[in-house]
Amino acid sequence: MKIGIIGANGKAGALIAKEALERGHEVTAIVRDKAKIEGKGFQQVIERDIYDLDPSDIAHLDAVVSAFGLPFGEEHHDVYKNALARLIEIFKKIPQVRLLVVGGAASLYTDPRKAHQYIEQIPEAWRRDPADMMEGFKLLQNSDVNWTYFSPAYMFDYGGKRTGAYTLGGDFAITNASNESYISYADYAIAMVDEIENAFHARRRFTAVSDSKPDAPEGVAPEPEKPKDEGTQPAAAPNPDGYYGIYDKEPSFEGMSQYRAPLNFELAGKEFKLVMNLEKDFYVKFLSGTLLEWNEWGASATKESYECGKVDELTYFVNFELAGVKPRTNISLVLDMEQRLVTFVRSVTNFNDKWPYLIKSDFDFGAIDLEGYPLPFIRHGYTADLVGKRIHWRYTPKWEIIHVYYSPYYMRGTFPPDSPALRGMPAPTPEDMENWSKYPYDEPTTYIKIKDGVYLVSCIEQNMSRRGATGNSLLFLMDTKRLHDVGRSFGHTGQKEGNVHGENYLFSAYGEFVYSDGEIEKQKNVWIP
Secondary structure (H helix, E strand, O other), X not given: OEEEEEOOOOHHHHHHXXXXXXXXXXXXXXXXXXXXXXXXXXXXXXXXXXXXXXHHHHOOOOEXXXXXXXXXXXXXXXXXXXXXXXXXXXXXXXXXXXXXXXXXXOOOEOOOOOOOEHHHHOOHHHOHHHHHXXXXXXXXXXXXXXXXXXXXXXXXXXXOOOOOOOEEEOOEOOOOOOOOOEEEHHHHHHHHHHHHHHXXXXXXXXXXXXXXXXXXXXXXXXXXXXXXXXXXXXXXXOOXXXXXXXXXXXXXXOOOHHHOOOOOOOOOOOXXXXXXXXXXXXXXXXXXXOEEEEEEOOOOOEEEEOEEEEEEOOEEEEEEEOOOOOOOEEEEEXXXXXXXXXXXXXXXXXXXXXXXXXXXXXXXXXXXXXXXXXXXXXXXXXXXXXXXXXXXXXXEOOEEEEEEXXXXXXXXXXXXXXXXXXXXXXXXXHHHHHHHHHOOEEEEEEEEEEEOOEEEEEEEOHHHHHOOOOOOEEEEEEEOOOOEEEEEEEEEEOOOOOOOEEEEEEEEEEEEEOOXXXXXXXXXXXOOO
């Protein structure tokens, strides 16, 4: 890609330029004094003040990063706001070029109601520049240019370590595993170039934290590094079956849980009263990252093991099975902390003697009762927003499928043509193909809107179950802006009698919207008249 960097000789700009150059991008430096960056490997150097920059100077680029900044502690008046106003004028004339801004942390929200921001934690004497940057950010938000604003963490450490790992957030302040709002300049540069390459946050602000920590203060000895655990990993061995991993044999995992994103443990220590529309109210207390306490309000509590995934900054997917309960019962919760709402899903299997693998689910909507906040009156609810759409989901290197949302009550599945993920797997037999044609994957589906761009899709493989297969209950909590999901499969695994056992795990996937020509949607649903 062709990338321009305004302020390529500054602290942030130089590291972003270095990261982009090392990845093979063509980088143009935009600086006031080109003598300071000669011999740094730039494709081009434009010697301009930001106010003298002309659209024709940068119209050939794919993206431009503004790392414009001024020395801390000096007296400035509306400098950042005016600089961004000038950039907006320029980028209006070149809409094909992305503008990415090295922003500030002051505008990040610190509470779910968006009533407080980081600037309130900055001493009054130091607020002029952060407030100026916030005004510039407002101009961007109200503009028509193709912008992205990257707010660093509260602690933005130039001398911090490059770890190569970071956690993304949106408009809200987030912390790392040490509960610090911290990122090194080096990790910030990695995240910025990742954003240039992937465009996850077009016309949006995002933030990030890294797990690197600030160096110990002078006179304080750093914590000693833990000795490496030598010899615990089996040595690599040749494998005639074509496996080239570091273990002596290829690890085997059940289902799609091997490929999910890391589990989330942020709810540990929190407790909520869930005020429901239909069910009795519930109380949930997260004792740790894997154990919770659960009960109907006023009844005795039980301790249950749970897993948690996260689809965006403030939306959690909690999944657990009630231990020792017959028939088997699964509880899934969508905790929407931004709106303080909850969707409750109860799924039950092994309840029908005729169809032992059949599953049923019921749904309820409610609010999270937080002390000091009024109880919301709005609720999540059923929707048809997705009807007419198709998404190509990738769950594992060997499993991908297109979900066709063709009806408010059904979902249809089909394999992508010439899917690379199916290569290396046993070819379907003619009988399989005839079966698939005769009984296409059409299953009852419920669509629930959580908030703008986020949906919960519940698909129960009832038709598979009635044909004797181990059809499961599938829940997909989908962010259709970032096009990824977290979800769970509950039911059974194994197709052969005597080898069927319970299944309940989280998975995740990423996807893309694909064009619908209407042909698949025209096919008759053979399960209904």
